[in-house]
Amino acid sequence: MSEAKQIFISYSSNDVSFASQLHEDLGKHGIKAWRDKTHIRANENWADAIFSALKKSHIMILVISKSSMLSEEVYREWHYFLSTHKPIVSIWLEDCDIHFRLAPLQRIDFRSISNYQVQLNQLIYELSLLMQTTIEIPSQRQVVANSAFSADGKPTWEHILNIARQFTNEMLGVRYKEKYSSDCYSDRSGIKTHLSNFLDSSKRVMVVTGRAGTGKSTFVCNLSQHPPKNTLVLLQDCAHLDLEQDMTIDQYLMKIFKIRNSFKELIANLYKDDPSLKIVILFDAVNEFYDRERLLNEIAVFLRGIDTGGIKVLITSRIPVWDSIKRHFTIPSEFEFHTSGINSYVNLANFDIVEAKATYDLYKHSYDLKSNFDELPPHVQNFLSQPLFLKLTAEAYIGQAIPHDVVLQKVFADYVLRCLGADGPNSNEYRVLKRAIQLMYENKKRELEVSLLKNDPAVDPSGLSLSNSRTVQ
Numbered sequence: 001m002s003e004a005k006q007i008f009i010s011y012s013s014n015d016v017s018f019a020s021q022l023h024e025d026l027g028k029h030g031i032k033a034w035r036d037k038t039h040i041r042a043n044e045n046w047a048d049a050i051f052s053a054l055k056k057s058h059i060m061i062l063v064i065s066k067s068s069m070l071s072e073e074v075y076r077e078w079h080y081f082l083s084t085h086k087p088i089v090s091i092w093l094e095d096c097d098i099h100f101r102l103a104p105l106q107r108i109d110f111r112s113i114s115n116y117q118v119q120l121n122q123l124i125y126e127l128s129l130l131m132q133t134t135i136e137i138p139s140q141r142q143v144v145a146n147s148a149f150s151a152d153g154k155p156t157w158e159h160i161l162n163i164a165r166q167f168t169n170e171m172l173g174v175r176y177k178e179k180y181s182s183d184c185y186s187d188r189s190g191i192k193t194h195l196s197n198f199l200d201s202s203k204r205v206m207v208v209t210g211r212a213g214t215g216k217s218t219f220v221c222n223l224s225q226h227p228p229k230n231t232l233v234l235l236q237d238c239a240h241l242d243l244e245q246d247m248t249i250d251q252y253l254m255k256i257f258k259i260r261n262s263f264k265e266l267i268a269n270l271y272k273d274d275p276s277l278k279i280v281i282l283f284d285a286v287n288e289f290y291d292r293e294r295l296l297n298e299i300a301v302f303l304r305g306i307d308t309g310g311i312k313v314l315i316t317s318r319i320p321v322w323d324s325i326k327r328h329f330t331i332p333s334e335f336e337f338h339t340s341g342i343n344s345y346v347n348l349a350n351f352d353i354v355e356a357k358a359t360y361d362l363y364k365h366s367y368d369l370k371s372n373f374d375e376l377p378p379h380v381q382n383f384l385s386q387p388l389f390l391k392l393t394a395e396a397y398i399g400q401a402i403p404h405d406v407v408l409q410k411v412f413a414d415y416v417l418r419c420l421g422a423d424g425p426n427s428n429e430y431r432v433l434k435r436a437i438q439l440m441y442e443n444k445k446r447e448l449e450v451s452l453l454k455n456d457p458a459v460d461p462s463g464l465s466l467s468n469s470r471t472v473q
Contacts, residue, residue, distance in 0.1 A: 012067035210348030213388025271310030
């Protein structure tokens with residue numbers, strides 16, 4: 001173990017017993033971790049000692065709990081690590097509201113005491129990758145059922161499953177939560193058939209296209225939440241894809257799954273041992289990545305290097321954008337799944353009447369809509385066959401009957417009025433949001449410190465409902 005690689009354990013005092021046990025268990029395997037209760041001497045200044053340890057430490061283990069997410073001290077510690085671009089390994093101790101800046105970080109799930117040893121093994125393994133050294137994995141791992149590691153310390157399908165599920169659930173919970181309710185994920189029968197055929201074929205990639213509002217992302221959410229049997233799904237929202245400059249897709253996946261060697265090679269070896277499983281890498285909305293040409297080139301390179309049936313790639317894109325960018329996706333046509341001939345991609349259009357009724361019923365239950373689909377006039381049913389319009393209508397008429405004179409302009413106007421509340425444009429909420437948008441536009445920022453709003457003369461601070469947040473995004 002390198003003396004230079006110090007690890008800082010950040011936790012709330014309410015979690016001291018867990019932190020103490022963790023510190024002890026890490027020490028048994030030669031892992032040098034710094035903890036305040038252990039390393040701060042009686043005559044030392046507490047704040048100075050912590051800051052000194054933060055500067056000297058290279059990796060942080062952050063214990064996430066209800067108490068730690070409310071702790072100013074813990075906030076300052078992890079905020080310092082993020083600002084200095086040092087790696088943070090998050091430990092998920094209990095369900096709680098997680099700060100939005102921490103939400104994208106992968107977490108090791110320690111919520112179940114019965115899985116403590118398994119998760120400790122995963123923590124040790126990931127620390128060894130960050131420290132670029134070899135740490136002896138505890139022998140207990142070898143007798144734990146469904147271990148994430150083989151007896152020689154290599155990741156198994158269980159490890160891939162755990163990371164893929166965690167990464168995808170975080171993606172659904174952070175990037176998609178505000179737009180799509182899990183109660184309303186729709187199951188498109190036509191595309192489901194194509195997907196099944198694709199997974200059973202030797203093809204490496206399937207492209208799903210559709211115009212804005214035709215339900216591509218709800219299909220993606222449904223697939224991620226309810227994958228086919230023996231299929232793992234890793235969901236990546238391309239608008240927030242952290243593909244660093246000169247990083248390949250294989251290297252990006254190595255980073256996600258915390259492995260030393262090629263992701264493609266790992267899956268190829270696992271697939272040889274157990275060909276019943278496969279993983280789908282899902283790139284949602286490639287049209288929203290800042291450098292579409294580079295992303296498609298990288299995906300193409302990744303696909304050309306695959307030599308296993310254990311990896312499938314699914315791409316979604318808005319049309320007509322796909323028609324203008326697909327020329328950058330240079331792969332042999334035999335790699336692609338086509339619905340009929342070459343360049344025939346799976347296209348999502350509006351719901352058919354059966355899909356519209358089934359999806360409407362989901363919204364009816366979730367939004368307490370008072371109208372039955374069969375009772376609506378044909379022109380309203382046709383309007384609701386457009387996935388985006390159906391969602392907007394449900395949002396506009398929560399707990400109400402659907403008007404029989406709905407058109408897009410009316411639905412949008414009613415939706416805006418519902419969002420503004422009884423006072424409409426005169427409400428302080430409206431003034432706060434309007435001013436926040438103005439300030440973000442003027443400062444060219446996607447995040448805005450709430451303190452700027454509190455001190456702004458256009459906003460009444462007494463009615464600022466965002467007072468418990470540090471930023472608006």
